[in-house]
Structures are given as C-alpha cells and as structure tokens.
Amino acid sequence: MKFLLTPRLDFVFKKLFTQDTEILTDLVNCVLDLPGDRRILSVEVRNPAILPEELTKKFIILDIRATDDQNRHYDIEMQVRRYASYSKRILYYLSRMYSEQLESGEDYETLRPVIGIHFLDYTEFPKYEKTFHFRFELRDRNHPALRLTEDMCLHLFELPKLRRMTETCGNKNLLEWLHFFNHAHEEGDKKMREHYTNPKVRKAFDVLEKLSADDITRQHAEMREKALKDEVSMLAAAERKGMEKGVKEGMEKKGRETARSLIVMGKLSPDEIAQVTGLSLNEVRELRENEGTSH
Secondary structure (H helix, E strand, C coil), X not given: CCCCXXXXXXXXXXXXXXXXXXXXXXXXXXXXXXXXXXXXXXXXXXXXXXXXXXXXXXXXXXXXXXXXXXXXXXXXXXXXXXXXXXXXXXXXXXXXXXXXXXXXXCCHHHCCCEEEEEEECCCCCXXXXXXXXXXXXXXXXXXXXXXXXXXXXXXXXXXXXXXXXXXXXXXXXXHHHHHHHHHHHHCCHHHHHHHCCCHHHHHHHHHHHHHHHCHHHHHHHHHHHHHHHHHHHHHHHXXXXXXXXXXXXXXXXXXXXXXXXXXXXXXCCHHXXXXXXXCCHHHHHHHHHHHHHHC
C-alpha cells in the first residue's frame, strides 16, 4: 500500500482543498446539505498560500478562507489541537469576517452570511456522546424555530466520535467525506474505490496521493507535525510548572496558617514551629512579630 499523508493534519487539509476548488465546493455543499436549486456552483479560496516558515510558528491557524458564487463567506478548518478559548476565538473570527465586509458609510444590507465549517480531531463536547455534528446559530431560547438572522453559523464536526459510532446520519455524501478524513491514509486504492461513491471524494483521494508522493510536501508535513508535538510538549511543561507552583504556594500558605496557630498557643519555640511547618526561622519570627503587634 502506498504511503499517504493524513488529511486530518491541518497543513495537508489546506493543501488538499486549496489545490482543487471543485472538491472544496463539494465538501461545502455536503456540509450545508442544500437542495439542488440552491447548491453552490463554485468557491474561491482567499488565502491559498502556505509559507514554509509559517509551519513552525506557535499557535498558527492554517484555515481556509473562501467565498462562494453567492458571495457567502466561509472559514474552513481542520483543528488538530484543543484551545482553552476555542469558542471565543471562533466567535471573534466569524464576527471579524462579518464586520470587515462593510466599509464606512455602506448599507448593512450589503452584508453577506459568514459560515464556519470546523473539523476537530478531538472531542470538544464529551457529554454529548451520540452527536458528532453541531450547528450553532443565533436563535431564540424559548422559540428555537425563530432565528434572528441566517448570517452567522458554525458547523462543528468531532471526528473521533464518528470513529466510535455505529449510527449514521442521512447525508451519505457528508459521511463519505468524514470517513475520508478519518481513514484515507489507512486505505489501499482498491478498498478506497469500492467504498466511496461520491466522485469528488475519489478525486480528493487522487489529489492526496499526488501530495503524498511529493518530497517537498512530505517534508513540510513532517515539519508541521513536529511543530505541533513541540507545541503540545511546551504547553504540558507550562501546565506542570503552574501546578507545581500552585502546590508550593498552597503548602506555604498552609504552613503559615499552622505557624500562626502555634504562635498563638505559645507552646512551641520558633525553631520547633519552623520544623513542624517547613517554614524558615526568619519567616516564623516575622509571623511572630506580626501576631504580637496584632494582639
């Protein structure tokens, strides 16, 4: 079986869908699940370039910005790592895409919808085990059928859940795309062509094969994977350092509280209090002076 890059790597995902806008158009159509008379005919990518030096930058987002033939705006991402403030970030991105359409003095009627389509290679909402596709919109809480506007929407797909689930949704073409993201790098040519019925997914597999056979693309993919691993290690180290600092501060606080109690009781010498609490003799003496002045 040929070696294939995984389309779940954000670098590969962006290369794949910016090289051929036909497959990107089909992916968007499958996500939106529009009727035939409303289907998107074409998509233009607004940020196709991926500079090699960007691949090792910290926290870079390799998203795809696109507009369709009806001038709707899209932010399309393969999200490979968890962000503590993910929800705030995407709300900011979509809001900025919306506001940047309007020049000073222009009519609000000229604003066009902004749609986020995000594929997550992790689980954002673990409590909802049976749901892998979320759609967030501006709706009234008491009247869910009432939308304030259709101008802002986020489709979010949790790919790990789909790998565990046996249930399927009615959108067969969308499921083929999601299966492609999860398994294309594991499947042989023959198995792939037997499994997929959507010709655009088959075309995406051909593009993935070409990308995987290109030495420069593979090197850049390796650079990106290493940068992501280094980023995870850096965040883990920072978290451990923060936890260690918190434990130390907690122990010191508890030691000072215990020392104050022992000082008030007056049964132990400063040396003995220092041994019991782990504080230095100078710290105990300082606490003792403060307790003395406060009584």
